[in-house]
Amino acid sequence: MTIQSNVPSGPVAEAWDKHRFEMKLVNPANKRKHKLIVVGSGLAGASAAATLSELGYPVDCFCFQDSPRRAHSIAAQGGINAAKNYQNDGDSVYRLFYDTVKGGDFRSREANVHRLAQVSVDIIDQCAAQGVPFAREYGGNLANRSFGGAQVSRTFYARGQTGQQLLLGAYSALSKQIEAGAVTMHTRTEMLDLVIINGQARGIITRNLITGEIERHVADAVILATGGYGNVFYLSTNAKGCNVTATWRAAKKGAYFANPCYTQFHPTCIPVTGDHQSKLTLMSESLRNDGRVWVPKEAGDKRPANDIPEAERDYYLERKYPAFGNLVPRDIASRSAKEMCDAGRGVGETGLAVYLDFADAISRLGEDTIRARYGNLFDMYNRITGENPYKVPMRIFPACHYTMGGLWVDYNLMSNVPGLHVLGEANFSDHGANRLGASALMQGLSDGYFVIPYTVGNYLATNDIEDLGTDHAAFDEAENAVREKMDTLLSINGDRSVESFHRELGRIMWDGCGLERTKESLETALTKIAALRDEFWKRVRVMGDGEGLNRSLEKAGQVADFLEFAEVMCHDALAREESCGGHFRGEFQTPEGEALRDDANFCHVAAWQFNGVGTEPTLHKEELSFDNVKLTTRSYK
């Protein structure tokens, strides 16, 4: 199978308008005959389900939580970008496009990114009309801030809870459609397989998490909006329930997984305190606007922070990057912190943390100003660590936060499997090797509100889709496979908990395929993953049965998928012999320790085809061309 991006010909700025006209429409009276499945109810899933049902398609929407309002989009803090140029500070669609391509370290598809920038303005209109309480100025207009080092103020926000408010907006649109009978919502339901018939995605197999029932759902197209795979590291800022199961099981059915090695580590998370740690909490990176990052100059200096004199502190970001200082991009800040800890200069009990110090800002601006700016974050830090950051420096450490890779999709957001569409963090499309701050919310809503409603229509209008039911043999086969896998998990009766396997996999991935990877670390990880997976299928202990609520069974299935998926991640990281964005290979760096891209050999999307568990996947390349944004090297010196 070859992969074709299906980007319309002609100038990038006209591509989406041209494409919208060229796409075929489904007759309004026929839309009700095309049932659609949407898996996931976060920003991308909820907005897609709501909008598609408004158009007249009957939609079945699925989520594993007890309500669609719980999806992890809700946790995004900072904001959402849009090229409104309300501040008159020089922003434009083209500038947002340019910044996003550059920020993605030239590994994204220009046409997709341009479309994203173009529809960003419609998203803000839509959300404001829904009643999303964005921050306002006294005159009643929307307020903006500059975010993540952007030189223009294009970020819209709702206090530190922008993700929550945007998700509740999409949830309200979805609720309106559920009430109207246009969307059938299936909560506490997990997708366990994709059903492909005549080469087309035609349905899914699910498990009702309360009754344990295995169910079949048929549709004319399947849309996955199931988020990222950051929990492959066990510890991440993702919700505990985030998993790779839906996308990985689609990958096992033939969908290509693109760029899985692109993972983003957020520098300002609260560090690990012990083996019991179940997740990591992110604090907004706005903290770096006033906080100074440092470690002791001497390795192994265990004195309390306030006892270390100024002369014995190393403000390493300010030292290494005088132009940007503490505001260097996420990948650089994260990698530098790891470098310091690897050199034995980390702080705190575990030595896996660096200081973020507000003492200077407090003496310059006063405690009240700092409280007004960051009070809620300081309170959160205090609640979790028991320390008062007004008196002692915060301790921070990077954690996996977002995954740029995902299922490969073309310009229409359709995977290489006809009918299977993938939205939001679950696809690979818009962020290249590195996502900019406030761009995840933008992409989720762009895909759901403004892209998929057009492109799915074109798919339905231009393909023959056979009329069939869930009694088709392919459903039997998929359901049997799901049952078999569950029965196997339940019958092993081993002596190790599911959680312990996940934790061990996380450590392997952190060491082997984390902030910095090398050929050696990746090869070690691959050996260890295979061994751990073997052990899992021999020793895992899953209590209870398949009837009714069984959390260890759910989790076991998800960890089993992570144990397979992790290998593709390592293969991708091994094959990409360059450093770019969220993928830093130790062997490929400048003498100053900066990422060294290899545009001659790696200016492509790596889309991996599954060939069986433990078998090396096949690489398909989509070459990327940069006709508008000139390939340059990022520099923050």
Added chain:
Amino acid sequence: MNLTLHVWRQKNAADKGSWETYNAKDISPDMSFLEMLDVVNEGLEEGGTRPISFDHDCREGICGMCSMVINGRPHGPQKATTTCQLHMRSFKDGDSITIEPWRAKAFPVIQDLTVDRSSFDTIIQAGGYISIRTGSAPDANAIPVGKVDADKAMNAAECIGCGACVAACKNASAMLFVSAKVSHLAQLPQGQAERERRVLNMVATMDEAGFGNCTNTFECEAACPKEISVSNIALMNKDYLKAALTSGE
């Protein structure tokens, strides 16, 4: 530290349920309450006992999934804090802790500490939105909203839908939850067109779901992890009365 837990165990909705006692040993004060339960659950599984079932997801206090009554208080002793953000340093070595589910007719127990809160979704579906189709919005700055109104709307919109307000109320009233949404939308110009029918429909659905009435004891506000104000209830009552008397619907 070592703790004694008294936990409500109930296999499913039909089961009568009972209290069970477990020991939580070698608990670090740095653990979150849910991490403490993770440790207890791993121990239970090792001993061949079904782990304690509880809802949780983001573990950073925003998704609203975690929901347990700790020592008689929804989300436990710390003010403005969800269970997942509560840390064990709030307890002392040797403490006994009782843990039970939200208890309300409209929140039937599914298993142990997991309850069914779909009645909240049903209430939102009855009108907790502004009916606007995707693509039909005017420019965002075409609808000015003063900063004061926007802030008030945001104060109400911060509700995470966890249900602690219901669990705290002796009448299991959902007035704080419902009023938060009514008030969020009523304070914005976008929300005016449907203001009357919204409050009528949402209140009617709330009553049908089996939630009790409000008798102004304000336990809901005290238990709310997002400190949603009871003044929203006053606004809802005013809107409801006006709509009931004047609405043509």
